[in-house]
Amino acid sequence: MGKLGTKSVNDEAKEGTPKTLKPGNVSAKINSIKLEPVKWKEGAYSIVLNLEGPDLGADFEGFQIDKDRPELGKAKGQVGRVKSDKWPYSDGRTKSGIEIVRDDEILKFLKSLCRAIGKLDWFDAQDNKFDTIEDFIKAFDNDAPFRNVWLNWCICGKEYTGKTGYTNYDLFLPKASKQGIPFEMEQVDSGKVFQFNPDVHVEKERKSAPVDSFGDNTSSGVIGGSSDISLGSNDDFEL
Secondary structure, three states, X not given: OOOOOOOOOXXXXXXXXXXXXXXXXEEEEEEEEEXXXXXXXXXXXXXXEEEEOOOOOOOOOOOEOOOOOHHHOEOOOOEEEEEOOOOOEOOEEOOOOOEEOHHHHHHHHHHHHHHHOOOHHHHHOOOOOOOOHHHHHHHHHHHOOOOOOEEEEEEEEEEEEOOOOOEEEEEEOOXXXXXXXXXXXXXXXXXXXXXXXXXXXXXXXXXXXXXXXXXXXXXXXXXXXXXXXOOOOOOOOOO
């Protein structure tokens, strides 16, 4: 039997900084914004903000900023696909009978974001320009009034087990309320951004249990509904 070697033993503390953002209070900029269709609800969309954290230096090698545009290079900080809300946007009615219009709710979020980054004039200038919400989002992404604007965020997460057996997170923003707001520009620092609390802002994964039969597990299909369907994501991060 040969002698024990030490040079090949990995030191976990030196294996590198994770390339993706996790739930918490973070500083990040928006690289892009997309509408993502929801497979289990026809016509429903999630708004996905592709965020990037601070520059972590020359020793950090991040993911590609855009896999379809390699000329943009790699992110200098951790990245994350963060949904604007835990639940997708869709047409419907609340339990009390209030009508929910998908496009109006999406525009409300965009207006709040433009107000937060000091670009409300961009939003107002788009009045009656576009026929569809898809075109509106594309224009927002192309014009990128959010470019290089750094914000403080509170990011929530829903745990799931990835293909490699590690815990990953579907990331999303908390709803604004009297208790706090999900983001604001760094220089504002009003103290209104939610202070991250894992007991409140992280949804633990519920392990599946054997069942004899499946009951009626339908959802209301509106924002803030009661669906327990996981939106899921891949182990490999893609912008």
